[in-house]
Amino acid sequence: MPRRPLPRNRHSYLLTLTATACAAVAGIGAWLFLGHDDESGGCEDLLQDERIQEALGDSRTTGMNCSELGSVLREVTVGSLPGQHSLRQAQAMKDVLLAVDDEVTKAGGRLDPGMRVPLAESLADYASDTGVMLGMGRADHVVRSSASEPAWEDEEGVHMAVPRAALLRTVRAVSEEPKAFVVLRLAATRHAAEELAAVERDATGAELAAPPARTAHTLGALDAVAKDVRENLGGGRTAEWEREVFQGLTKRIPEPSSYDEDPVNHLVVSWRRALLTKGAEGSRTLLERQSADMVDVWSRALGLDGKVRRSLRHDTLNSSSAARGNAGRELD
Known part of the structure; x- marks a missing residue:
C-alpha cells in the first residue's frame, strides 16, 4: 500500500525541526572549537570589582559586554606615545591585572574571549615592565609588586608591578x-x-x-x-x-x-x-x-x-x- 503524503503543516514542522537540530549541532561544534563568550562567566564580576571601577573612572558605564570592557580598559591604561604612561595609567594597569588574575583564578584559568586581545594590547605597551616580571626580575619590581604598593616613577619613566605568578596566569589566559x-x-x-x-x-x-x-x-x-x-x-x-x-x-x-x-x-x-x-x-x-x-x-x-x-x-x-x-x- 503506498504511503500517504504528510499533511502540509506536519511536513513543514518536520523540516523546521530538522533545520533546528542541524543548527544546534553546528552551534555546539563551533562552541567546542572556538570557545564561547560565557566560558568564564562573562565580565559581570569584573565590572563590579572596585579596582576595575577605579581604573575606569569617568569612563565607567553599566551593561558593557566583555569586548567593550576590554576596549575601554585599553584606553585608560595606554598612553598616546608607545610605552609611555602617566602614573594614573600605570596604576590602572596594575589594578586591572590584579582584578583579572582574581577572575582567572576563579574561572579555572579561563578569561572571556572578548577580553583577550584588548588586554594583550594593553600589556604589550608595558613590555619593559612585563619583561622584567616574566624574566629575571629586579628589586624595585619585586618590592613594589604587592597590591598595596602603587605605580611609581624613576629616572627611566613610569612603572607598575604585580606578583609574577599573577602576571603569568593572566598572560596564559590571554x-x-x-x-x-x-x-x-x-x-x-x-x-x-x-x-x-x-x-x-x-x-x-x-x-x-x-x-x-x-x-x-x-x-x-x-x-x-x-x-x-x-x-x-x-x-x-x-x-x-x-x-x-x-x-x-x-x-x-x-x-x-x-x-x-x-x-x-x-x-x-x-x-x-x-x-x-x-x-x-x-x-x-x-x-x-x-x-x-x-x-x-x-x-x-x-x-x-x-x-x-x-x-x-x-x-x-x-x-x-x-x-x-x-x-x-x-x-x-
Whole structure:
C-alpha cells in the first residue's frame, strides 16, 4: 500500500525541526572549537570589582559586554606615545591585572574571549615592565609588586608591578587567543631587541652577557605559556593555534635595515624573516630558539669572534630552557 503524503503543516514542522537540530549541532561544534563568550562567566564580576571601577573612572558605564570592557580598559591604561604612561595609567594597569588574575583564578584559568586581545594590547605597551616580571626580575619590581604598593616613577619613566605568578596566569589566559599571543610575542621581541641594541660595541664581561640572559628568560617564559596552551587545547585546535600564531608573526614583515642604521629593526626583522623562511612546520622549534637566534644576529653585527658568539649562544639557550621549565612548573 503506498504511503500517504504528510499533511502540509506536519511536513513543514518536520523540516523546521530538522533545520533546528542541524543548527544546534553546528552551534555546539563551533562552541567546542572556538570557545564561547560565557566560558568564564562573562565580565559581570569584573565590572563590579572596585579596582576595575577605579581604573575606569569617568569612563565607567553599566551593561558593557566583555569586548567593550576590554576596549575601554585599553584606553585608560595606554598612553598616546608607545610605552609611555602617566602614573594614573600605570596604576590602572596594575589594578586591572590584579582584578583579572582574581577572575582567572576563579574561572579555572579561563578569561572571556572578548577580553583577550584588548588586554594583550594593553600589556604589550608595558613590555619593559612585563619583561622584567616574566624574566629575571629586579628589586624595585619585586618590592613594589604587592597590591598595596602603587605605580611609581624613576629616572627611566613610569612603572607598575604585580606578583609574577599573577602576571603569568593572566598572560596564559590571554594567550589562548592566538592573536593575543602574537601581540605579546612581538612586543617581547621588540623589547629584547632594544635591550641588545643598547649594548656598546666594546662591552665585555657582564655588560655583554647580561642582556642576552635577560631576554632569554622573558622569551622562555612565553615559550612555557605557548606550551601550556597547546597542551590544553588538544587535537585540531592545537594545530590551528600554532598556524595562526605563525601567520601573525610573519605577516607584513617590514623591509630590513642594517644594524648600524636601525639595530632594533635589524634584529626584529632578521628573526621574523628567518621564521618565515622555515615555515609553519618548524615554528615551534624556532620560537623556543628565538633568543639564541637573535643573539647570533646581534653578536655578528657587533663583530664578536666565533668563540664568544658560540659561548653567548650556548648560555642563551640554557637560560631560555631554564626559564621555560620554571614558568611551566608555575603554570601546572
